[in-house]
Amino acid sequence: MKYLKCKWIHDFMNEPTIIIxxxxxxxxxxxxxxxxxxxxxxxxxxxxxxxxTRLGEVPLPDMDEQFEVQSISSQEFNEMWRDKIQSFIRLLKD
Incomplete structure (x- = not known):
């Protein structure tokens, strides 16, 4: 597995600015x-x-100049994933 953190440089209000x-x-x-x-x-x-949010249906392409991409560790990814899953569970309980 590989882990990527991408900053998406754009002006769209309803689109994500960070994709991990x-x-x-x-x-x-x-x-x-x-x-x-x-x-x-x-x-x-x-x-x-x-x-x-959905998984891509095709392989992730190489990123162009609209994206600032950095590789992150599996540990970093998993920490962010756990944090967001815990937030998601709290939202479901409210």
């Missing part, structure tokens, strides 16, 4: 976190879609 993806050896997303300007977030995994 876990991708397999064929560059398919297996888990994804999207973070929006207002602090809201979306999650996607094989059995989860929250806030209209």
């Amino acid at each position: 993806s876990e991708i397999d050896e064929n560059r398919f997303e297996t888990r994804k976190i999207e973070i929006f300007r207002d602090g809201k977030f979306g999650l996607a995994a094989l059995n989860l879609e929250y806030m209209n």
Whole structure:
């Protein structure tokens, strides 16, 4: 697995500004976190879609100049994933 944190440089109000993806050896997303300007977030995994966040249906392409991409560790990804899942569970309870 590889882990990417992408800052998406754009002016769209309803699109995420940060996309954090876990991708397999064929560059398919297996888990994804999207973070929006207002602090809201979306999650996607094989059995989860929250806030209209979905896994890509094709391999993740190379990123262009609209994205600032950095590799992150599996530990970093998993810490962010756990944090967002816990927030998601709290939202479901409210």
